[in-house]
Amino acid sequence: MDGFSYKQGVLHAEGVDLESLAEKLGTPLFVYSTSTLAAHLKSMRDAFQTIDPLICFSVKSCSNLSILKLLVEQGAGLDVVSGGEIYRALLAGARPETIVFAGVGKSVQEITYALQAGIYQFNVESEGELARIDAIAAQYGCRARVSIRINPDVADRDTPQKTATGGRQTKFGIPVTRSARLYAPGLYGNVDVVGIHAHIGSPIHDSASYLACIDVIEKLLDEVEQAGATVETINIGGGFAAIYEASDCASMSLQEMGRIISQRLLGLKARGVRFVIEPGRSISANAGVLLTRVEYIKEGWDRQIVIVDAGMNILLRPTLYGAHHAMWPIRYGHFSGHWTHLSTSSKSDSHATLSPVDVVGPICETGDFFALSRPLPILSERDTLAIFSAGAYAMSMASQYNSKVRPAEVLVIGEEYRIVRHRERFEDLVAREMDAIG
Ligand SMILES: Cc1ncc(COP(=O)(O)O)c(C=O)c1O
Ligand SMILES: N[C@H](CCC[C@H](N)C(=O)O)C(=O)O
Known part of the structure; x- marks a missing residue:
């Protein structure tokens, strides 16, 4: 459960009235709940307690410095995918030995930066990258610790195609059948290949695909150990689901997933490996909402179109993935309760008060929408909507389009x-261009 509930008709984040907050600070506005972030990190730790993994929060899901700092202070390591994210991680106070670095296209500059920072591990995605890390480590006289990100050819049935990363048709990882030989001791002068990494996509709603992936990992582990190599870490990635609509509450709980996956991994723990997981959305998605105000309501040919002040530049997920985000006015009658109880309560209030509308943004793109034909209470101009589950892959994917x-x-x-981040100003839009116009 998260910290966003209605109290006598007004949505609150913990104890803060979001109607007053939106009035004071303006919209669009992202609001995050500290207690939710902390509780989610703790749930993750509890769910996997028997294998005690290093939990590396996925920075790309929510990269605000204060949020990273909060999670780091609560004991999280960080999973990064760029030099910029390493920069953020270090500013947030992460210890380098808790940072893992993934990504298919690490540049020379990024690898150099990571080596100089002394990060824990590179999750390597190609043989070319291995050779590049080896050469750079040699140049700087240091050693790099590496996990091979395998492509296990495990495709989760329910993961959207654009966010599935474990299948053979995707660009991610090294085919597992080509991986074993990379563990041969002494193959690289300055690289220690010490880990197996996999991340099969997200969101993943039950344990079956993780278990299928762990089968592949175990086979590889057997093979490389028999060949005389030592594997120190096994990283099963992230992808644990979040609640995007009330029906998601019925999916397998994180506690259950963690228990089943940990039980499967316990056997490998006895072989002396340390585990790493890289959760992002399961920690941050439900810790944030996006508040957006209705600018106009217009009658289309056959539907009502609600135009709000946030657009696809701020929350791209519906446009990019067809992702569903629950949304509701932040003032709603006298309703008290958690936002996931809303649809039921509205039906029992009076079904007739709901009417299907398209909720769209101001961006000049047909794809700039948050919901199409969504039943919502009758709205008026200047009402404010909360878009839920917006703590992950929202602000971190936002642009100035x-x-x-x-x-x-x-x-x-x-x-x-x-x-924790000020609204940008027009000057911010042009700051890097001004010197060119004289
Ligand atoms: C390598 C890797 N690890 C972890 C994650 C985090 O995924 P999620 O936010 O679904 O937990 C991602 C997704 O972006 C990823 O690519
Ligand atoms: N890179 C992630 C998916 C990111 C999806 C995220 N951008 C979203 O909005 O859902 C993965 O490999 O699983």
Whole structure:
């Protein structure tokens, strides 16, 4: 459960009234809940407690410095995919030996930066990358610790095609059948190949695909150990699901997933390996909402179109993946309760008050929508909507397309809040171009 509930008709983040907050700080606005972030990290730790993994929060899901700092202070390591994310991780106070670095296209500059920072491990995605890391490590007289990201050819049935990464048709990892020989001791002068990494995509709603992937990992482990190599770490990636709509509450719980996966991995723990997991959305998605105000409501040919002040530049997921995000006005009658109880409560209020609308943004793209034909209570101009589950892959994927400034981010702690990223200004849009116009 997360920290976003209605109290007498007004949505609150923990103890903060979001109607007043939106009034004060303006919209669009991201609001995150500290207690939810901390509780989700703890649930992750509890779910996997028997194997005690290093939990590396996936920075790309939510990269705000204050949020990273909060998670690092609560004991999280970080999973990064770029030099920029390493920079963020270090600023947030992460210890280098808790940082793992994935990504199919690591540049010379990024590898050099990671080596100089002394990160824990590179999750290597190609033989070319291995050779490149080896050469750079030799140049700087250091050693690199590497996990091979295998492509296990495991495709989760329910993961959307664009976010499935474990199948053979995707660009990710090294085919497992080509991986074993990379563990041969002494193959590289300055690289120690010490780990097996896999990440099969996200979101993944039950344990079956993880178990299929672990079967592949175990076979590889057997093969490389028989050939005389030592494997120190096994990293099963992230992908654990979040709640995007009430029906997701019925999916396998994180506790259950963790228990089943850990039980399967326990046998490998006895072989002396340490585990790593890389959760992103399962920690951050439900820890954030996006508040957006209705600018206009217009009658289309055959439907009502609600135009809000946030667009696909701020929350790309519906456009890019057809992703579903629950949304609801932040003031709703006298309703009290968690947002996942809303649809039921509205039916019992009066079904007739719901009417299907398209909720769209101001960006000049047909694909700029948050919901099509979505039944919502009757809205008026200047109403504010909360778009739920917007703590992951929302602000971190936001852009300035159409020269729109990116919104502010606020972190709520109990009855208090802090602005943890200021709303951009027009000057921010052009700052890197000004010197060229003289
Ligand atoms: C290598 C890797 N690890 C972890 C994650 C985190 O996935 P999720 O946010 O679904 O947990 C991703 C997804 O972006 C990833 O590519
Ligand atoms: N890179 C991730 C998927 C990111 C999807 C994210 N951008 C979203 O909005 O859902 C993965 O490999 O599983």
